[in-house]
Each structure stands twice: as structure tokens, then as C-alpha cells.
Amino acid sequence: MDKKKQFLLDTAYYGTIAVMIFLAVKFLFPIFLPFALAGLIAYVIHRISRRFGEKIPIKRKYFMLLAVTIFYAVILGLILWAGKLLLPSVVDCIARLPKFYQSDIVPWMERLAVKIEQMMLQVGGVDGDQINGIMEQTMKKINQAADSLSVQLLKKVPGCLACIPDYIIRITIMVISTYFIAVDYDKILGFIKKILPEKGWDLCCKVKKYGLHMLWAYLKSYSFLMFLTFGELFAGLWLLHIPCAGWIALGIAGFDILPIVGTGGILLPWAGIAGFMGDYSLAVGLLILYGVITIVRNILEPRIVGKQIGLHPLAALIAMFAGVSLAGIPGLILFPVLLMVVIQVEKET
Structure with missing residues (x-):
């Protein structure tokens, strides 16, 4: 009986923890993610500043501000460089998609239809006209699915564009928080340790x-x-x-x-x-x-x-x-x- 009670208590205990983690991740994680990332970046910069900050004859506060600015400038530069490097390839691939569809996808689907038709004829018991009708209906449904997918993707574009301001706000909050946390890193750490x-x-x-x-x-x-x-x-x-x-x-x-x-x-x-x-x-x-x-x-x-x-x-x-x-x-x-x-x-x- 004691073992059953202990099992039920353990199950309730770990179940409660699991529910709390789920609720925290579901509702609090998106809110605190910019601050968590800012804290992680500030921690990395703080560790680096311990090695190089003493060798540079400026106040620690200004050194941390400079270090955070350099960090985000490097990140922005890498993003712009990658975009400049990858954008032509993306545009080229998009431009080649219609030709690729006509020259490769359509013939592939036609060959697949012929293969399936041959297999069904070998099995027997199915009329050739029935097979042609089935294949025509299948191809029609595939084309309809492709058109529907295109429409659905186009419908998602406004939603994606509407999310851009939210991401900009989150990134801005993360950058500003990084400056605050980096400058007062020791004070924040001491306050957390105290409470x-x-x-x-x-x-x-x-x-x-x-x-x-x-x-x-x-x-x-x-x-x-x-x-x-x-x-x-x-x-x-x-x-x-x-x-x-x-x-x-x-x-x-x-x-x-x-x-x-x-x-x-x-x-x-x-x-x-x-x-x-x-x-x-x-x-x-x-x-x-x-x-x-x-x-x-x-x-x-x-x-x-x-x-x-x-x-x-x-x-x-x-x-x-x-x-x-x-x-x-x-x-x-x-x-x-x-x-x-x-x-x-x-x-x-």
C-alpha cells in the first residue's frame, strides 16, 4: 500500500512539474525569449571582456557598449553579406522553376502514369479505357492540388508580411536589452544571487x-x-x-x-x-x-x-x-x- 501511495505521489509530483514546464514554455517562452537571448549574448561578451577589457584604457561601461555594438555590427554585416551572396542564386532557381516543371516534372509524371498503366494491364481484369480514365482523373487531381497549394502559399504571404513588425520589435527589444544587461551584468547577477x-x-x-x-x-x-x-x-x-x-x-x-x-x-x-x-x-x-x-x-x-x-x-x-x-x-x-x-x-x- 505504501508503495502505491509513493507511486501516486511521485506521479502527481512529476506530472505537476511537466504541466508547469509546458505552460511556461507555451505562454512565457515567446515573451521572455528576446531577454533570454540578450542575456546569453551579454554573458558571452562579459566573458570576452574579462580577457581584453583590462588591456584597453577605457571605462568598463563604455567598453561593454562598444563590444555590444561591434557584436551586432558583425552579425548585421554577415547577414547582409549572406543575402548578397545567396539572393542571385535564389532568384535564378525561382526563374528556372517553370522550365524545370515543364522539362522534368511533367515528363516524370507522364512516365509514372505509363508505368502504373502497364502494371495494371499486366495484373488483368481492368479495361484499358478504365485505366485511362483513372489516370486522367489522377493527373487532374494532382494539377488541382498544385494549383491549390499555390493559392494557399499566396494566401500566407500577407500573414508572413504582417509578422515582420512583430519580429522587428522583438529584435529591437533584444538589442536594447543586451546593452542594459551587458553594462549592469555584475549588478544583475548580484541581485539574483541575493534574492x-x-x-x-x-x-x-x-x-x-x-x-x-x-x-x-x-x-x-x-x-x-x-x-x-x-x-x-x-x-x-x-x-x-x-x-x-x-x-x-x-x-x-x-x-x-x-x-x-x-x-x-x-x-x-x-x-x-x-x-x-x-x-x-x-x-x-x-x-x-x-x-x-x-x-x-x-x-x-x-x-x-x-x-x-x-x-x-x-x-x-x-x-x-x-x-x-x-x-x-x-x-x-x-x-x-x-x-x-x-x-x-x-x-x-
């Missing part, structure tokens, strides 16, 4: 220690693996004469961050469809490309990620899915890190 109990402060120190370590390890490891995967994909797709190879490689490399699924979630179905359509050279090329990426990743990932992250792929996948569902793209990165921090803190207590 928290000793155990609460120790817990915050542990969370900060493991959180920053895990976040850096996570970003560093997967950024390297993603960049390596992108290079392999771009080289392979370019050799296979795939149009817009760079953008396709970038999309697949971004998809590769998901554990268990990886590049195989795109390359293997692609190879299967290519083989079904009779394009055996493309199918074999995609399979070879997938094999190379898998071998390289299996060799490097345990060394690069395993020792630093130490999280089971299924647990990482659940954390990523929950993060994306509750907090969007930031949650994709922060939730696995949060889960790893909880595990590490739990091990020490």
Missing part, C-alpha cells in the same frame, strides 16, 4: 554550467556534421547533374539534423522513385551518395557527438519534436539541451 536561497543559487550555477557546455557542444558538433553533410550532398548532386544542387543539398542537410531519420528519409525514397521510373543511373548514384554519407557519419558522429552529448537518439527526437511544437525553431535546439541539463543535474543530486 535566491543558497540551494536555488547552486542549482542555477549547475544549470548554467551544464547548459552552456551542452549548448556549445551541441551547436559545434552538429554544425560541423551538417556542414560536412552539405558538402557531400552538394558534390554528389552536382556530379549527378541535379538542378539547384546547392539548395537541395542545403535542405537535405537541414533535414539530416533529425536523429534516426537523417538523409535516408529523402535520398532513399528519391532513389526508389528514380529506379521505378527507369532512371537507374540516378537511382544508383543516390544510393552510393547515401552510402558514403552514412559511412562517414557513422565513423565521425560517435567521436564528435557521443562523448559530448550523451543523449539517446530517440530521446533527442522526442525533445526536438516537443521543442518545435511548443517553441518553434529555437525549441529544436534548446529542448534537447534542456533535457541533457536535467539529466546531468539529476545525476549529481
Whole structure:
């Protein structure tokens, strides 16, 4: 009986914590995200200023203001440089899409229809006119779906444009908060330490220690693996004469961050469809490309990620899915890190 009571108490306790975390993430995370990012940036700048601030003969307050200004100037410069570099490629790919649809997609769909028709005739029991009618209806529905998708995308454009002022406000708040936090970093830290109990402060120190370590390890490891995967994909797709190879490689490399699924979630179905359509050279090329990426990743990932992250792929996948569902793209990165921090803190207590 005591065990049942303890089980119910534990279930209620952890269930309450889970509900509180869910509500906090759902409603408070979007509000406090600019301030959290500002605090993280201010922390990094504060750490750097400890090394170089004493060597520069200006007041610490002005040095922090200068450091924050330089940081955001560099970020803005990188964004403008990347936009200038990528914009021509984006425009070129968009301009080539209609031609690509007519020269590749339409013939591919026609060949697929012929293949399906041949298979149905071989099975027997189906009249040729019936097959033609079915295929015409299928093609008609596909075209209607494509038109509907275009209309839906166009409808989303005003909504996306309406979100721009909100993002501008959030970014502005983040930048201003970074200045305030960076200048009064020691005062803010001292105030937090003063109002928290000793155990609460120790817990915050542990969370900060493991959180920053895990976040850096996570970003560093997967950024390297993603960049390596992108290079392999771009080289392979370019050799296979795939149009817009760079953008396709970038999309697949971004998809590769998901554990268990990886590049195989795109390359293997692609190879299967290519083989079904009779394009055996493309199918074999995609399979070879997938094999190379898998071998390289299996060799490097345990060394690069395993020792630093130490999280089971299924647990990482659940954390990523929950993060994306509750907090969007930031949650994709922060939730696995949060889960790893909880595990590490739990091990020490």
C-alpha cells in the first residue's frame, strides 16, 4: 500500500512539474525569449571582456557598449553579406522553376502514369479505357492540388508580411536589452544571487554550467556534421547533374539534423522513385551518395557527438519534436539541451 501511495505521489509530483514546464514554455517562452537571448549574448561578451577589457584604457561601461555594438555590427554585416551572396542564386532557381516543371516534372509524371498503366494491364481484369480514365482523373487531381497549394502559399504571404513588425520589435527589444544587461551584468547577477536561497543559487550555477557546455557542444558538433553533410550532398548532386544542387543539398542537410531519420528519409525514397521510373543511373548514384554519407557519419558522429552529448537518439527526437511544437525553431535546439541539463543535474543530486 505504501508503495502505491509513493507511486501516486511521485506521479502527481512529476506530472505537476511537466504541466508547469509546458505552460511556461507555451505562454512565457515567446515573451521572455528576446531577454533570454540578450542575456546569453551579454554573458558571452562579459566573458570576452574579462580577457581584453583590462588591456584597453577605457571605462568598463563604455567598453561593454562598444563590444555590444561591434557584436551586432558583425552579425548585421554577415547577414547582409549572406543575402548578397545567396539572393542571385535564389532568384535564378525561382526563374528556372517553370522550365524545370515543364522539362522534368511533367515528363516524370507522364512516365509514372505509363508505368502504373502497364502494371495494371499486366495484373488483368481492368479495361484499358478504365485505366485511362483513372489516370486522367489522377493527373487532374494532382494539377488541382498544385494549383491549390499555390493559392494557399499566396494566401500566407500577407500573414508572413504582417509578422515582420512583430519580429522587428522583438529584435529591437533584444538589442536594447543586451546593452542594459551587458553594462549592469555584475549588478544583475548580484541581485539574483541575493534574492535566491543558497540551494536555488547552486542549482542555477549547475544549470548554467551544464547548459552552456551542452549548448556549445551541441551547436559545434552538429554544425560541423551538417556542414560536412552539405558538402557531400552538394558534390554528389552536382556530379549527378541535379538542378539547384546547392539548395537541395542545403535542405537535405537541414533535414539530416533529425536523429534516426537523417538523409535516408529523402535520398532513399528519391532513389526508389528514380529506379521505378527507369532512371537507374540516378537511382544508383543516390544510393552510393547515401552510402558514403552514412559511412562517414557513422565513423565521425560517435567521436564528435557521443562523448559530448550523451543523449539517446530517440530521446533527442522526442525533445526536438516537443521543442518545435511548443517553441518553434529555437525549441529544436534548446529542448534537447534542456533535457541533457536535467539529466546531468539529476545525476549529481
